[in-house]
Amino acid sequence: MHEYSIATSIVEAVLDLAKRQNSSRVVEVKMSIGKLRVLSVDQLRFSYEILSKGTILEGSRLTVQETSGWVRCPRCGYANKIETDDESFHFGIPSMICPTCGTNLSIEGGDECVITKVRMLIPTAPKQGSVD
Amino acid sequence: MKKIADVVTSSEGEVFDVELEVDILKENQRLADENKRRLNSKGVHAIDVMGSVGSGKTSLIKAMVSRLKKNARIAVIEGDVTTTIDSDLIAEEGVPTVQVNTGKECHLDANLIKKALDRMSLDTLDLIFIENVGNLICPSEFPLGSEKRLVVISVTEGPYMVVKHPMMFLGAQVVAINKVELAPAMGVDPRKLADDVAKLNPNAVTIYTSCREGTGIDDVIRSLGAGAK
Numbered sequence: 103m104h105e106y107s108i109a110t111s112i113v114e115a116v117l118d119l120a121k122r123q124n125s126s127r128v129v130e131v132k133m134s135i136g137k138l139r140v141l142s143v144d145q146l147r148f149s150y151e152i153l154s155k156g157t158i159l160e161g162s163r164l165t166v167q168e169t170s171g172w173v174r175c176p177r178c179g180y181a182n183k184i185e186t187d188d189e190s191f192h193f194g195i196p197s198m199i200c201p202t203c204g205t206n207l208s209i210e211g212g213d214e215c216v217i218t219k220v221r222m223l224i225p226t227a228p229k230q231g232s233v234d
Numbered sequence: 235m236k237k238i239a240d241v242v243t244s245s246e247g248e249v250f251d252v253e254l255e256v257d258i259l260k261e262n263q264r265l266a267d268e269n270k271r272r273l274n275s276k277g278v279h280a281i282d283v284m285g286s287v288g289s290g291k292t293s294l295i296k297a298m299v300s301r302l303k304k305n306a307r308i309a310v311i312e313g314d315v316t317t318t319i320d321s322d323l324i325a326e327e328g329v330p331t332v333q334v335n336t337g338k339e340c341h342l343d344a345n346l347i348k349k350a351l352d353r354m355s356l357d358t359l360d361l362i363f364i365e366n367v368g369n370l371i372c373p374s375e376f377p378l379g380s381e382k383r384l385v386v387i388s389v390t391e392g393p394y395m396v397v398k399h400p401m402m403f404l405g406a407q408v409v410a411i412n413k414v415e416l417a418p419a420m421g422v423d424p425r426k427l428a429d430d431v432a433k434l435n436p437n438a439v440t441i442y443t444s445c446r447e448g449t450g451i452d453d454v455i456r457s458l459g460a461g462a463k
Contacts, residue, residue, distance in 0.1 A: 104341055104372035108258055115256045129249055133258075140371050140401050198404065199436050206436045209404075217256040225247040 105142055108215065109149035113159060116220055120158055123224050130163045130221040136212035138171040138184070171212030175200040181210065262376050265344035269351060269379025276356040280364060281458055282378050284402065285386035286395070287368030290412040292320045293445035294386055295363045298455055299327045306360040306460075311350045313342040313367045320365060330354065341372035344379055361460055370399040377405075382458055388413040389422040396430035403434045408457045410450065414442040 116131055131150075135141055143166045150164045171184035180202045198207045257263075273280050285291045292312075299308055309330040312321040315338070321331040332350045334342060347364065354362075364380055366373040370387075385406040387395045390413050396403055403409060409431050411424045428440040439457040443450030 104339070104375060107339060107343075111258045111261070115258065119252065119254065119256075123252060126247070138401065140375055197433055199433065215258045217254060217258065220252045220254065221249055222252060223247050224250050224252075 105145040106149045106153075108141065109146055109153050112146075112150060112164075112217065113153045113157070115217060116159060117157060119220055120222055123222065124226075125222040125224050126158060127223040128159045128162045128220060129223065130165060130219075131159075131217060132165045132167070132219040132221075134167050134169055134214055134216050134218050136169045136171060136214045138209065138213040139215050141215065143168070167218075169212050169214065172210040173198070173207035174210045175203060175205050175207050177205040178203040180207075184209075184212065259375065262344045265348055266377040266379040269344055269347050270381070272351065273356070273362070273379065273381070276359070278356055278359050278362055279382075279460060280362045280378075280380040281460065282364045282366060282373075282380035282383045283386060284366040284370070284373045284383060284406075285368065285388075286370045286391060289368070289386045289388045289391060290410075290443075290445050291365050291368065291386045292323055294410060294412060294443060294451070294454065295365055296324055296327060297445050297448065297451045298460065299324065299329055299363070301451060301455060302361065302460060303327060303329055307358055308361045308363070309354055309359050311347065311362060311364045313346070313365055315339075315367060336367060340367055340369050341376050342366050342378060343376045347378045370395070370402045374399075374402045374405060382407045384408045384410065384454070384458060386410045386412055387427065389417045389420045389424055389427070392420075393422045393426060396427055396434065400434055403431055403438065406435065406438050408454060409438050409440045410443045410454055411440060412443045412445060414449070415444045415447055 116128060120128055147164050154160050154162060173184050174181040178200060180200050185197055200207050283291050283295055295310060302308060310324045311332045311334060312324065313334045313336060314320055316335050318333045321333040324331045332353055334346050334350050364378060383406045385402055411427050414424050417424050424442055431438055431440045441450050441453045441457060443454060
């Protein structure tokens with residue numbers, strides 16, 4: 103249940119951003135979360151909903167775009183989506199052995215957990231420059 | 235009227251999209267990197283020991299401490315939701331321990347380790363074992379700044395521990411398959427568990443251990459590079 107602590111960080115980050123933009127209400131938070139993160143989106147959304155109560159985030163939508171895991175072989179350069187043993191699993195079992203040369207693959211993507219966009223009510227045009 | 239239209243026409247302002255890139259796990263990673271630098275600068279090796287509840291993490295750490303304490307200055311950070319049971323057990327070996335109680339959290343994070351390190355005299359240490367909260371899911375998301383990660387599973391947890399928790403094994407350098415003396419009684423083949431690890435993470439070293447019979451402990455120590463100093 104580490105979704106709750108992740109959701110806490112999300113709410114804190116968005117509240118901080120909203121404050122800097124003088125926003126009075128947040129409508130939507132968009133995130134990109136890699137499939138290699140062990141995060142349940144449903145639980146994340148549930149925690150987000152609870153944590154946003156009583157804040158300017160209350161009633162806002164948390165939209166999550168899931169990204170695939172990508173691997174690269176450091177030896178032969180093979181690069182592809184992570185292949186899984188059995189797609190019938192809720193969470194496929196990644197094989198980290200290069201199918202071409204047998205070397206251990208390294209993860210290139212699909213392990214992110216990033217807020218990409220926040221839709222909010224702002225008195226003036228957003229101060230893009232002030233966002234880090 | 236749609237809710238969104240209410241918002242757009244509100245006199246408080248207009249709805250804008252603010253594009254950004256806030257990495258939610260960055261803060262933990264930053265603190266983990268800081269812990270790692272701090273430990274490196276003091277020449278202290280730190281090993282994160284992870285595994286599910288009852289897999290034998292504490293027993294394995296205790297057995298390693300018992301073998302290593304003559305030649306190395308060791309301390310143990312014990313992570314648990316509550317109680318000091320594990321740190322009391324380790325303290326029997328006469329090494330300093332710090333108990334970290336997470337309260338409600340299911341994992342240790344880099345900030346908790348930073349606080350624990352603040353309470354330790356790193357100048358007088360060679361090696362720190364960090365026992366994570368018993369859990370095969372959440373701790374994999376929170377690097378602590380340790381040099382190596384040891385995952386402990388046991389045959390009593392059944393034959394599917396590895397395939398059910400793949401992410402935990404991707405970041406491990408050493409995997410101990412514990413309680414192997416009970417494998418026949420459990421009807422679990424430890425070799426199958428080892429095969430699963432090899433498929434997920436061919437770089438990980440897998441070792442069969444029995445803390446009760448004292449087998450495999452030296453191999454774990456060797457694989458972690460914990461003995462040489």
